[in-house]
Amino acid sequence: MLYIISQVLVCLADILYVVSMLTKKKISLVMFLLFSDILFASHYFLLDGGLTGAATILVDVVYLIIMYLLEKYNKTKFNLLTTIIAMIVTIALSIVTWQGAISLMPMFSMLIYLTTMIFTNVIIVKSGALCRNLINIIYMFLIQSFFGGGLEIVLMLSAIIGIVINYKNSKKDNNKNIEDKSDIESKNVESNNEIKNNLEQNK
Numbered sequence: 599m600l601y602i603i604s605q606v607l608v609c610l611a612d613i614l615y616v617v618s619m620l621t622k623k624k625i626s627l628v629m630f631l632l633f634s635d636i637l638f639a640s641h642y643f644l645l646d647g648g649l650t651g652a653a654t655i656l657v658d659v660v661y662l663i664i665m666y667l668l669e670k671y672n673k674t675k676f677n678l679l680t681t682i683i684a685m686i687v688t689i690a691l692s693i694v695t696w697q698g699a700i701s702l703m704p705m706f707s708m709l710i711y712l713t714t715m716i717f718t719n720v721i722i723v724k725s726g727a728l729c730r731n732l733i734n735i736i737y738m739f740l741i742q743s744f745f746g747g748g749l750e751i752v753l754m755l756s757a758i759i760g761i762v763i764n765y766k767n768s769k770k771d772n773n774k775n776i777e778d779k780s781d782i783e784s785k786n787v788e789s790n791n792e793i794k795n796n797l798e799q800n801k
Contacts, residue, residue: 604644604743611637612749619727619753619760622767624720625669631727632662645741653691654704657684658711665715677716685712700740707733721764728757 611634618630635655642652661684668676692705707730714726731754738747 600644604641607637607644608641608743608749611635611641612753615753616756619724619756620763621760622720622764624718624723625666627720627723628662628666628669632659632666635659635662641743645743653695654688654708657687657691658708660684661712661715669718674718677718681712681716685709688712700737703733703737703740707737721761721768724757724761724764728754728761731757 614630614634614637618627618634621627621630635658639652639655639659642655661680664680665677668674668680688705688708692702695701710733711726711730714722714729717723731750735747735750735754738744738750
């Protein structure tokens with residue numbers, strides 16, 4: 599029964615994760631990841647050998663709450679400090695909840711993910727999430743969460759799609775800025791020419 603409940607929870611967590619990967623702004627990404635992680639942690643708690651996974655994700659829940667507030671109130675200069683503290687706590691928890699070499703995998707995936715969360719660039723953050731997915735796929739199958747492992751593959755694909763979407767949007771915005779700059783320069787040239795012509799006529 600607990601196993602079935604854990605699989606339902608991981609399904610809901612995965613849905614929220616997919617939504618987070620399709621967002622355009624980091625603050626939205628952080629918010630959906632937060633709710634997703636709460637469900638992921640509950641999922642791990644119900645599985646044998648999932649204690650470390652649950653513990654590291656609970657650290658991420660607290661971390662995401664802080665990151666959300668930093669993004670919301672434009673205090674991103676504290677991203678690095680917050681991330682370093684989260685990394686130290688993650689490593690400490692992994693040692694305390696040691697259940698064999700397999701239990702270190704959530705720690706490594708979390709450390710990679712946390713490193714990319716320092717940045718405000720959504721593409722970099724999603725790339726970290728992608729690396730986290732790759733490690734979690736292996737971890738899920740090793741702790742016999744086969745359905746969860748299959749869904750992690752879907753999450754990995756959603757991260758890839760999210761990265762591609764953000765890259766295209768970024769490229770489009772850059773092109774638009776270049777066009778706008780070009781239009782402004784063109785208008786300035788026309789304005790200068792008009793002033794010059796008026797001065798010559800006045801002579």
